[in-house]
Amino acid sequence: MQTNKETQSMPLIQVPAGKTVEVVFIDAGHGLKNRLASMGVLSHSTFKVLRNEGAGRLIVGIKNSKVVIGRGASGKIFVRECE
Amino acid sequence: MEQKKEIRVALAGNPNSGKTTVFNLLTGARRHVGNYPGVTVEKVEGRRDYKGFLLRFVDLPGTYSLAAYSTEELVARHFILDEKPDVVVDVLDASNPERHLYLATQLMEMRTPLVLAFNMSDVAQSQGLEFDLKHLEGLLGSRIVPMVASKGKGMNDLLDAVIETAADKTPITPPMHYGKDIEAELSRIEHLLIESDCEVSARYGSRWVALKLLEGDAELCSRVKHSDILKVVEAAQVRLKTILGDSADILIADRRYGFISGACQEAIKHTVLARHDISDKVDLVLTHRWLGLPIFGVLMYLVFYLTFTLGEYPMGWLETFFDWLGAATVAVWPGENLLWLQSLLVDGVIAGVGGVVVFLPNILFLFLGIAVLEDTGYMARAAFIMDRIMHKIGLHGKSFIPMLIGFGCSIPAIMATRILENRRNRLATMLVIPLMSCGARIPIYALLIPAFFPPHWRGPVMWLIYIIGIVAAILCINLLRRSLLKGESVPFVMELPPYRMPTWKGLSIHMWDRGWMYLRKAGTIILSLSIVLWFLMSFPTPPEGRFDHLTPEEQYAAGLKYSIAGRIGKAMEPVIRPMGFDWKIGTALIGATMAKEVFVTQLSIVYSLGDEEEDEETLSLLRQRLRADYSSLQGFCIMLFCLLSTPCIATVAITRKESGKWRWALFQFFGLTAMAYVVTTAVFQIGSLVQSLI
Ligand SMILES: Nc1nc2c(ncn2[C@@H]2O[C@H](COP(=O)(O)OP(=O)(O)O)[C@@H](O)[C@H]2O)c(=O)[nH]1
Numbered sequence: 084m085q086t087n088k089e090t091q092s093m094p095l096i097q098v099p100a101g102k103t104v105e106v107v108f109i110d111a112g113h114g115l116k117n118r119l120a121s122m123g124v125l126s127h128s129t130f131k132v133l134r135n136e137g138a139g140r141l142i143v144g145i146k147n148s149k150v151v152i153g154r155g156a157s158g159k160i161f162v163r164e165c166e
Numbered sequence: 167m168e169q170k171k172e173i174r175v176a177l178a179g180n181p182n183s184g185k186t187t188v189f190n191l192l193t194g195a196r197r198h199v200g201n202y203p204g205v206t207v208e209k210v211e212g213r214r215d216y217k218g219f220l221l222r223f224v225d226l227p228g229t230y231s232l233a234a235y236s237t238e239e240l241v242a243r244h245f246i247l248d249e250k251p252d253v254v255v256d257v258l259d260a261s262n263p264e265r266h267l268y269l270a271t272q273l274m275e276m277r278t279p280l281v282l283a284f285n286m287s288d289v290a291q292s293q294g295l296e297f298d299l300k301h302l303e304g305l306l307g308s309r310i311v312p313m314v315a316s317k318g319k320g321m322n323d324l325l326d327a328v329i330e331t332a333a334d335k336t337p338i339t340p341p342m343h344y345g346k347d348i349e350a351e352l353s354r355i356e357h358l359l360i361e362s363d364c365e366v367s368a369r370y371g372s373r374w375v376a377l378k379l380l381e382g383d384a385e386l387c388s389r390v391k392h393s394d395i396l397k398v399v400e401a402a403q404v405r406l407k408t409i410l411g412d413s414a415d416i417l418i419a420d421r422r423y424g425f426i427s428g429a430c431q432e433a434i435k436h437t438v439l440a441r442h443d444i445s446d447k448v449d450l451v452l453t454h455r456w457l458g459l460p461i462f463g464v465l466m467y468l469v470f471y472l473t474f475t476l477g478e479y480p481m482g483w484l485e486t487f488f489d490w491l492g493a494a495t496v497a498v499w500p501g502e503n504l505l506w507l508q509s510l511l512v513d514g515v516i517a518g519v520g521g522v523v524v525f526l527p528n529i530l531f532l533f534l535g536i537a538v539l540e541d542t543g544y545m546a547r548a549a550f551i552m553d554r555i556m557h558k559i560g561l562h563g564k565s566f567i568p569m570l571i572g573f574g575c576s577i578p579a580i581m582a583t584r585i586l587e588n589r590r591n592r593l594a595t596m597l598v599i600p601l602m603s604c605g606a607r608i609p610i611y612a613l614l615i616p617a618f619f620p621p622h623w624r625g626p627v628m629w630l631i632y633i634i635g636i637v638a639a640i641l642c643i644n645l646l647r648r649s650l651l652k653g654e655s656v657p658f659v660m661e662l663p664p665y666r667m668p669t670w671k672g673l674s675i676h677m678w679d680r681g682w683m684y685l686r687k688a689g690t691i692i693l694s695l696s697i698v699l700w701f702l703m704s705f706p707t708p709p710e711g712r713f714d715h716l717t718p719e720e721q722y723a724a725g726l727k728y729s730i731a732g733r734i735g736k737a738m739e740p741v742i743r744p745m746g747f748d749w750k751i752g753t754a755l756i757g758a759t760m761a762k763e764v765f766v767t768q769l770s771i772v773y774s775l776g777d778e779e780e781d782e783e784t785l786s787l788l789r790q791r792l793r794a795d796y797s798s799l800q801g802f803c804i805m806l807f808c809l810l811s812t813p814c815i816a817t818v819a820i821t822r823k824e825s826g827k828w829r830w831a832l833f834q835f836f837g838l839t840a841m842a843y844v845v846t847t848a849v850f851q852i853g854s855l856v857q858s859l860i
Contacts, residue, residue: 113382113415114235118659120419121231123265126412127420133446136455138554142662146265147293149449151550153658154557 092161098132104162105129111159122150170220173332179257181228182663184285187315188257189225216325232272234385252332253279260284271422280308281327287312294437302433344421351402352376381415458551469535480527488520514700530681532578537676541668559640560647565595572602576817590651594643597834600813601639606762610808617789618801699760702731731756746800746850761814799853803846811842
């Protein structure tokens with residue numbers, strides 16, 4: 084099941100601005116996972132990528148707020164594009 | 167007289183929920199700023215009389231969760247658990263309930279009597295959110311009070327709700343449910359906790375402790391000593407992972423959001439589709455790849471302009487006042503009695519206190535500027551923009567702001583490190599700030615550069631000095647982040663708060679809190695250290711009549727040479743000679759630890775030119791003498807040493823205050839001095855070698 088998930092998903096860092104995505108899984112330690120969760124970013128949550136400059140820093144719109152996800156975090160969040 | 171009933175209230179909430187505004191509204195002018203014991207987190211307390219009750223408020227640090235992954239979260243959690251406030255008020259942004267209620271669910275888990283302040287109701291309304299408050303109160307098991315704190319609306323309702331909640335005998339918070347798999351594990355752990363008489367669970371409630379253990383909460387796991395319990399917890403975590411496919415802490419977080427979104431769907435209606443067009447458009451410009459940086463530059467320039475240009479006038483008045491106070495003290499002094507006391511008062515106390523107070527206007531203006539940038543929501547954007555550059559040297563985007571301020575003065579710069587959330591980041595920034603060449607060092611360069619360098623070299627040398635400071639700061643940070651302050655650099659995850667109009671009241675409170683803190687804490691330390699320095703430079707006094715044949719200026723110089731400071735300077739000579747310095751420079755450097763610009767004054771005393779440093783004639787005379795005594799290389803080395811070495815006393819005091827430990831202040835003091843010594847020695851020795859070869 085895990086492998087199936089992984090083939091369908093891509094790291095958030097690769098998602099261009101304007102796309103809405105759903106989190107498939109987050110490959111990080113407890114600290115980062117919890118910090119992201121407290122911002123509303125965890126498995127199954129969906130959000131829109133508002134800005135991606137390609138340097139690993141993104142701004143995403145989630146639950147009516149904007150969150151900056153820096154390099155180091157954006158490579159560890161694996162997402163699937165929503166239609 | 168009848169004793170008023172006291173209710174202790176803690177204010178919790180996410181950053182940017184308007185918590186500070188609510189707190190100020192509730193407590194008015196009666197507030198007390200301090201620190202939580204042992205940590206640098208600011209603790210603000212205040213109180214209010216209301217309907218025969220005395221309400222005591224504590225403002226907890228703003229956090230997104232209570233998972234205890236940061237100092238702030240730990241502080242907030244421990245306050246609620248250990249101090250057991252009668253009521254916790256969770257301030258949340260009603261326009262964004264789904265995210266802000268996450269913290270509330272964690273407070274519910276702690277079974278603390280809870281009131282939910284739905285702040286920003288105006289924004290929520292304009293975005294078309296309609297709340298069925300009665301229903302939502304039932305679902306969440308807590309009183310809800312809609313508020314618009316910035317307009318003072320809803321305050322009395324909140325106070326009433328607090329009093330009612332405090333009077334409730336039965337806890338009304340229903341326990342959250344996490345689904346049957348998690349619940350099964352929870353009750354297993356809970357059972358074990360009760361059976362084994364675990365002290366921690368008796369104190370905090372077995373269900374909560376079980377939940378935290380299952381979440382893998384590092385702090386609680388270390389406090390529950392029973393290894394058999396921890397084994398059971400581990401097994402439970404493994405089971406949940408195989409059944410549900412994620413780690414227990416995330417599963418539990420997921421359930422919390424599930425609970426919230428269920429409640430919101432039932433009790434909140436969206437009448438219009440939520441939009442924040444304007445904010446999005448502004449962000450498009452302010453965080454733009456190319457435009458963002460210049461805009462940030464202009465805004466920072468404005469803050470500086472405000473700080474160091476407008477601040478100059480009141481600073482001048484204060485200087486004049488303290489000069490007058492010193493002169494007046496001398497004038498009214500009764501005769502020739504107790505001259506040492508007069509000197510202590512004038513040269514020690516008044517000069518010392520004055521040296522602290524004159525910076526106050528700068529600090530107030532600076533923090534006003536920063537408060538505007540913060541309260542409007544711009545600061546988070548600035549951090550985003552600067553992060554592109556700053557992460558290369560191992561710091562977050564926000565570190566840039568204090569470092570920039572450091573070019574003006576280290577003291578407000580070190581205080582400004584408060585905007586950094588991560589402690590290691592903050593300490594690293596704080597420790598290197600003195601390397602940003604501050605304004606007080608300019609008089610030193612202004613004296614020495616014209617003395618030793620021909621006109622066309624002056625600009626480049628000045629520039630070189632500043633660049634050396636910046637490069638040294640970057641190298642030191644890299645070194646610190648790799649050694650003492652190692653540890654996971656928390657990946658950059660940060661909320662961009664919506665743009666908001668700041669209120670005057672909020673701004674002025676920010677400004678005064680900082681200003682007052684500076685005066686009170688730094689003032690006491692600086693005062694005592696100034697007295698010590700005064701003592702070093704005044705005692706022992708030369709024997710009566712020994713220097714009578716000299717001019718008054720020469721007497722002054724001889725007196726200084728005779729004093730402890732002069733003797734230390736002399737004794738230091740062998741040590742500082744490798745850098746090309748002699749005892750005169752040494753003595754002046756001791757004075758420079760009081761405030762960098764004192765170096766110039768000291769040097770002119772040593773050269774028996776009196777202490778009229780402003781006088782252009784004296785200055786050029788001093789330059790002549792310096793040129794006669796030292797080479798350009800030595801001159802450069804003096805500047806280099808002044809740049810890199812010992813920050814002034816005020817900086818040491820403020821580092822001690824802001825880092826919470828003498829350890830860091832001393833480390834900064836000695837670390838920088840050692841570095842300066844090594845670098846200056848190397849430059850002087852290599853320079854001399856090269857000179858002798860050509
Ligand atoms: N529109 C609106 N703005 C508010 C309200 N309460 C606070 N603000 C503004 O929100 C900004 C942030 O408030 P502050 O209290 O500093 O937030 P904190 O980070 O939670 O302490 C400030 O500019 C306040 O003036 C409110 O109820 N409505």
